[in-house]
Amino acid sequence: MRSSTDDRTSRAIIRDEALALFAAHGADAVTIRQIASAAGVSAALVIRHYESKDGLREAVDVHVLKTLASMMEEMTQSADTPVTSQVDAMLRHLPTDSPIPRYLARLFVEGGATAGTLFHRILDISQATLEAMVEAGTATPGADLRTRAAFLGVNDLAVLLFRDLLTDWLGINPLSREGLHRWSNEVMTIYEEGLGGAPLACKPPVREHP
Amino acid sequence: MRSSTDDRTSRAIIRDEALALFAAHGADAVTIRQIASAAGVSAALVIRHYESKDGLREAVDVHVLKTLASMMEEMTQSADTPVTSQVDAMLRHLPTDSPIPRYLARLFVEGGATAGTLFHRILDISQATLEAMVEAGTATPGADLRTRAAFLGVNDLAVLLFRDLLTDWLGINPLSREGLHRWSNEVMTIYEEGLGGAPLACKPPVREHP
DNA sequence: ACGCGATGTAAACATTTGTTTACTTTATGC
DNA sequence: GCATAAAGTAAACAAATGTTTACATCGCGT
Numbered sequence: 001m002r003s004s005t006d007d008r009t010s011r012a013i014i015r016d017e018a019l020a021l022f023a024a025h026g027a028d029a030v031t032i033r034q035i036a037s038a039a040g041v042s043a044a045l046v047i048r049h050y051e052s053k054d055g056l057r058e059a060v061d062v063h064v065l066k067t068l069a070s071m072m073e074e075m076t077q078s079a080d081t082p083v084t085s086q087v088d089a090m091l092r093h094l095p096t097d098s099p100i101p102r103y104l105a106r107l108f109v110e111g112g113a114t115a116g117t118l119f120h121r122i123l124d125i126s127q128a129t130l131e132a133m134v135e136a137g138t139a140t141p142g143a144d145l146r147t148r149a150a151f152l153g154v155n156d157l158a159v160l161l162f163r164d165l166l167t168d169w170l171g172i173n174p175l176s177r178e179g180l181h182r183w184s185n186e187v188m189t190i191y192e193e194g195l196g197g198a199p200l201a202c203k204p205p206v207r208e209h210p
Numbered sequence: 211m212r213s214s215t216d217d218r219t220s221r222a223i224i225r226d227e228a229l230a231l232f233a234a235h236g237a238d239a240v241t242i243r244q245i246a247s248a249a250g251v252s253a254a255l256v257i258r259h260y261e262s263k264d265g266l267r268e269a270v271d272v273h274v275l276k277t278l279a280s281m282m283e284e285m286t287q288s289a290d291t292p293v294t295s296q297v298d299a300m301l302r303h304l305p306t307d308s309p310i311p312r313y314l315a316r317l318f319v320e321g322g323a324t325a326g327t328l329f330h331r332i333l334d335i336s337q338a339t340l341e342a343m344v345e346a347g348t349a350t351p352g353a354d355l356r357t358r359a360a361f362l363g364v365n366d367l368a369v370l371l372f373r374d375l376l377t378d379w380l381g382i383n384p385l386s387r388e389g390l391h392r393w394s395n396e397v398m399t400i401y402e403e404g405l406g407g408a409p410l411a412c413k414p415p416v417r418e419h420p
Numbered sequence: 421a422c423g424c425g426a427t428g429t430a431a432a433c434a435t436t437t438g439t440t441t442a443c444t445t446t447a448t449g450c
Numbered sequence: 451g452c453a454t455a456a457a458g459t460a461a462a463c464a465a466a467t468g469t470t471t472a473c474a475t476c477g478c479g480t
Contacts, residue, residue, distance in 0.1 A: 116378060120378070159364070182354055192404045254440085257439060
C-alpha cells in the first residue's frame with residue numbers, strides 16, 4: 001500500500017505495487033482491482049496508464065530488468081565480486097524487503113524470454129569470472145569450463161530461489177547478514193578445498209577458528 | 211490428452227492430466243474446462259470426482275508426494291546414492307517427459323506446506339548423507355555441518371529448477387544422460403578437490419582424460 | 421475567467437470460471 | 451429383466467475479472 005507522503009508519480013506507484021503483488025502471489029493470481037486498491041487508485045486508471053494487464057506485466061518486467069542491469073554494471077566496475085556470490089552481492093544492493101528476489105524466482109520457473117535473457121547474462125558473467133580465475137591461476141577449468149561455470153552460477157541463484165525454505169530449515173535467512181556470512185563461508189571452503197578439506201598429508205586444513 | 215487405449219480409471223486420468231497442465235502453466239492459469247478437455251471428459255465430472263478445483267489441487271499434491279516418497283524409500287535402501295545427486299538419482303527413476311520435475315519447481319517457489327514438508331525431507335537426507343560421509347572420513351563437517359548440508363541439497367535441487375534455462379545455455383539438457391554425466395563429473399571434481407584442483411605440490415590433479 | 425489536456429473515477433459490459441442442477445447412460449447385483 | 455447405484459453430461463448460474471464508456475476534477479497557460 002502506498003504511504004501517505006509519496007512523491008512518486010501514480011504511474012510508478014502502480015508499477016511498484018504491481019511488482020510487489022506479482023512477486024508475492026504470481027501475476028496470474030493478482031487482479032487489476034487488487035493492484036489498483038494497493039496503489040490507492042481506481043482500476044480504470046491502471047488500464048489508462050498501461051493499456052492492459054499484459055502491458056503492465058511487460059512494464060514490470062522491463063523495470064526489473066533495468067534495475068538489475070544497472071546493478072550488474074555497477075558491480076562489474078567495482079572488482080570486488082568473488083565468484084561465489086555474484087547474486088548475493090546483487091541482493092546486498094537491494095533493501096531486504098525488496099520484492100525483486102521473489103519476482104525473479106517466479107520469472108525463472110516461468111521461463112519466457114525475459115528469464116532467458118537474464119539467465120544468459122548471469123551465466124555469461126559467471127563464465128567470464130571463472131575464465132579470469134583460471135587465467136590468474138586461482139581456479140582450474142575442469143573437464144568442461146562451461147559446465148563448471150553453469151554450476152557456479154546456478155548455485156548462486158539457488159540461494160535466491162530457496163530463500164524461504166532455507167530460512168525454515170536453517171532457522172536463519174541465508175540472505176540476512178549473519179546467514180549470508182555462514183553460507184558463503186561454507187561455499188568458499190568447499191570451492192577452495194572440496195568437501196574433504198585440504199589433504200592432511202599436504203598442509204593442515206584452513207579453518208576460521210583454528 | 212488421454213490416449214485411446216487407456217485402462218486407467220477416469221479419476222486417475224483427470225488427476226494425471228491436471229498434474230501435466232499444472233506443471234506446464236501453473237495451477238492458477240489452468241481452468242477446469244481445460245483439464246476436462248485434456249482428459250476427454252466433461253467439466254462437471256472433474257468436480258464430481260474431486261469436489262472442487264482446490265480438492266483436485268490437493269489430490270495432485272498428495273499424488274506427487276506419494277510418488278516421490280516411494281521413490282525416496284526405494285533409493286535409501288539401495289545404498290548407491292552419492293551425495294552429489296540425490297535428486298538426479300530421483301529423476302532417473304522418472305520418465306524424461308515426466309511433469310513432476312516442473313511441478314516441483316512451481317511447488318518450491320510457491321512455498322506452502324507441501325513444499326515445506328518435501329524440502330525438509332530432502333535436506334534431512336542430505337544432512338544424514340553428509341554425516342555418514344564425515345563418519346566414514348570422506349568428508350569434513352565444515353564450519354557448520356547443517357549449512358553445508360543445505361548447500362549440497364540445494365545445489366542438487368537447482369539443476370531441477372533451472373533445467374530449461376540450463377538446456378538453453380549449455381546446449382544440452384543437464385538431466386539427459388550425456389548432460390547429467392558432464393554435470394555430475396564437474397560437481398564431483400569440485401566436491402573432491404575444490405575449484406583449484408588438487409594442490410600440485412601434493413599430488414597431480416585427477417582428470418578423466420589424463 | 422476560461423478553455424483544455426492530463427488525471428482520475430464510477431458504473432456498465434462482455435467474457436471467463438468454478439460450481440450446481442437436472443438429466444442420461446452405463447454397469448451391476450439379484 | 452429390472453431396479454439401483456455409479457459414471458457421465460449439457461445447460462444454466464453466480465461471482466469475478468479485464469476492459470470500455472461516459473463523466474468529473476485538477477492544473478495551467480493565456
